[in-house]
Amino acid sequence: MLDQIKQDFGPRYTESYFERQFYTRDLAYIPNFLVSLVAKPLPEMVVRPVNAEEVSRIVTFASKNKTAVTPRAGGSTAVGGCVPANGGVVIDLNGLKGVVELNLDQEKVTVLPATTWAELDSYLRQQGYCVCSYPSSINAATVGGWLSGGGYGMGSIRFGPMVEQVSSLEVVLPSGEIKRLNRTTDPPLQWFAGSEGTLGIITQVEMKIRPIPESMGHYLIAAENSKALLQAARECVSELPDIIHNMHFNSKLLNDSLKRKGLTEEKLGDYHSLAIDLEEKNSSGLDETEDFLQKIVSKYGLAFMDQEIAMEEWETRFQSLKIMRVYPCLLGAEVLLPVASFHRYVEQVEALGRRAGVKMLTYGHVVSREGAVVMTLYPSDERQTWRYLCDTSLMREIYSIGRRLDAIPYLTGFWNTPYVKDIHSRKKLRELKRRKNLLDPGDIMNSGKVYRPPLLLQPNLYHLGMKTLGLVRRIWPKGVESHDRQ
Ligand SMILES: Cc1cc2nc3c(=O)[nH]c(=O)nc-3n(C[C@H](O)[C@H](O)[C@H](O)COP(=O)(O)OP(=O)(O)OC[C@H]3O[C@@H](n4cnc5c(N)ncnc54)[C@H](O)[C@@H]3O)c2cc1C
Incomplete structure (x- = not known):
């Protein structure tokens, strides 16, 4: 199966160490030795699919081989959500870009997940329309990435979090099945909003747009x-x-x-x-x-x-x-x-x-x-x-x-897992884990994120470690302000 994927993907598949290295971090810098104590950020392979069928082939392969899958789009977050915690495959979604359908009568657009908010908004403005809300990282953040995260930004006061504007999704489930979801399907699309790529890969989003304000x-x-x-x-x-x-x-x-x-x-x-x-x-x-x-x-x-x-x-x-x-x-x-x-x-x-x-x-x-x-x-x-x-x-x-x-904390990803019990109530966390077990019993999809911390990030250990670093910091002779480059 992998041989066939390699052959069909050609240069869109890589095992090159040089290329894989670029996928070991996001916006946050964490020293390598520390990351490797708690995670395996270097993927074994990176693939760059261009449609849902290709995403499905890779996920099916990963599911059969119990290999971790990490979806990555703009990489504009800093909590390690799009960096592997357990090696495996990174699916670089940036080949899934563009508008699939524009329905001005219903004021809706269907878009591929790695379209950035800037690309979508500038396309819509040429037709006299615009997006309802968007993150302030508009130039890098993608439609799928923002829906998978918090979904709050500019325009949210009036239009709510992004999920409220979404009427249908296409997702590739951890089994590899491609499914179309709306608010009443099983599972409903709302499960995927804020799931930080742990339940499946969003491959199409249909959402509300609006005329440019006067x-x-x-x-x-x-x-x-x-x-x-x-x-x-x-x-x-x-x-x-x-x-x-x-x-x-x-x-x-x-x-x-x-x-x-x-x-x-x-x-x-x-x-x-x-x-x-x-x-x-x-x-x-x-x-x-x-x-x-x-x-x-x-x-x-x-x-x-x-x-x-x-x-x-x-x-x-x-x-x-x-x-x-x-x-x-x-x-x-x-x-x-x-x-x-x-x-x-x-x-x-x-x-x-x-x-x-x-x-x-x-x-x-x-x-x-x-x-x-x-x-x-x-x-x-x-x-x-x-x-x-x-x-x-x-x-x-x-x-x-x-x-x-x-x-x-606004997002959980990997680095905020010690706070997972602060982020969600006990009841909510139980429900989130139930959804994860239901859709992804093998825990391949963005495994190691969101639901529980790894051993060394267990709250007691984490807080002890941080307190110790805080103490050392207090007695460190050179203040941070010495790095002030004024
Ligand atoms: C200057 C700046 C301003 C920002 N402003 C905001 C803001 O206003 N609001 C806000 O919420 N955030 C903001 N962010 C954080 C970040 O840019 C956004 O959350 C953004 O939407 C993430 O999208 P991305 O495409 O970069 O996703 P990535 O960083 O690539 O991925 C984020 C998470 O989503 C998952 N994922 C990505 N694509 C998919 C997909 N198609 N299907 C399933 N899972 C997927 C990844 O696995 C990962 O867990 C800001 C960041 C910066 C640097």
């Missing part, structure tokens, strides 16, 4: 006090959930670091900022909303930034990692947080940074009336392995702050 308004509100700004954010999102397209917070420390490299407006560097981007059917609707925003700004003692600065923030909304031009090596933690706790999270994480002698740079998107996806990054230096390892202990402390404020 009017947009961009506002940037600034404040020295993050509490007032984030309380204002909370009030805005509960009053205007149907017209807010995007609500993005940047902490003062982040703006200040960007300012120093000329990567944001000079004026913005002294403030926390909140970008609010609105969509309306017509501009008179926007005028009314502007009055509301004006009242909020006065009520909380905030200030509007100039319109040009607001426009610049909008135009650079996909560049949240430009901070890497200031700090080329960043560690970080991302949480899904109640909006009500957002300001306390920022205060407490910054206090942690002061104690630890490191800048905690926070940004986040409000994604619903209740929740925000919030990323905290801090500088380190991957060239100094032990220093870097000790710095990872701060990720645990950020998650601990989040936990006290009812936040959970």
Whole structure:
């Protein structure tokens, strides 16, 4: 079977060590020796199918041989979800790209899974339509990858997580069977949303689209006090959930670091900022909303930034990692947080940074009336392995702050498996495991992810290890700020 696959796939099949190496990591850098203690990230082979039938052939082969399968698309995550935990086959899905069908009457598009959000949106805009929501990693993130993960991003306040826009899926199940799913099939498509590639491989997505909005308004509100700004954010999102397209917070420390490299407006560097981007059917609707925003700004003692600065923030909304031009090596933690706790999270994480002698740079998107996806990054230096390892202990402390404020890690993948019992309630986890056992009894599909940690990442061991690294970090003579490349 494998010989036939090799022959048919030709250069789209590889066992080359050089080529396989590229699949041993995602956005996060983890020192090799540490990864190999807990996982087998080097796949034995990588294949690049171009249609569902080819995906099915590989999965059938893997299923018969009890070989692990790791689906990978944009590779734009940092929790090890698209990196093998147990070797096996990586299915690089980037050959499954493009629009299959556009139905403007029903406002639906059917698309192949490795189409990036930028590719899909620009295709739709040529027809006068656009996507409802998208991740801020629009240029790298794929439709299948985002559906398999959290599915929250820009547009989510109004349209909900991505799964709410999906009406049908084609998936290759761990048995190799190709199945078309909707909300009432067995299994329903909802099982695959957020399953992080552990239940099957999504090979087609049918989803809702919408006409390009007629009017947009961009506002940037600034404040020295993050509490007032984030309380204002909370009030805005509960009053205007149907017209807010995007609500993005940047902490003062982040703006200040960007300012120093000329990567944001000079004026913005002294403030926390909140970008609010609105969509309306017509501009008179926007005028009314502007009055509301004006009242909020006065009520909380905030200030509007100039319109040009607001426009610049909008135009650079996909560049949240430009901070890497200031700090080329960043560690970080991302949480899904109640909006009500957002300001306390920022205060407490910054206090942690002061104690630890490191800048905690926070940004986040409000994604619903209740929740925000919030990323905290801090500088380190991957060239100094032990220093870097000790710095990872701060990720645990950020998650601990989040936990006290009812936040959970945003994705699980491999590296957040020690938190799996925090991420899901006991009942939910039992149900997720039931689905996994039902569809993938041999545990081949993205095995080693999501449901339980490997031995060395068991919560007790993990927390002990992290605490020890934290202690070592405290007595380490050289502070991380020495890597500040100002
Ligand atoms: C600057 C930046 C901004 C970001 N903004 C957001 C954001 O706003 N919202 C957000 O949710 N995330 C965000 N992310 C994280 C990431 O980009 C997204 O989650 C993205 O959707 C992942 O898609 P991908 O194609 O890169 O998937 P990958 O990283 O390749 O894979 C992610 C997971 O999905 C699985 N998978 C991929 N494709 C399939 C498939 N077809 N079938 C089954 N499983 C599959 C993989 O096995 C893996 O577990 C951001 C990242 C960066 C760097």
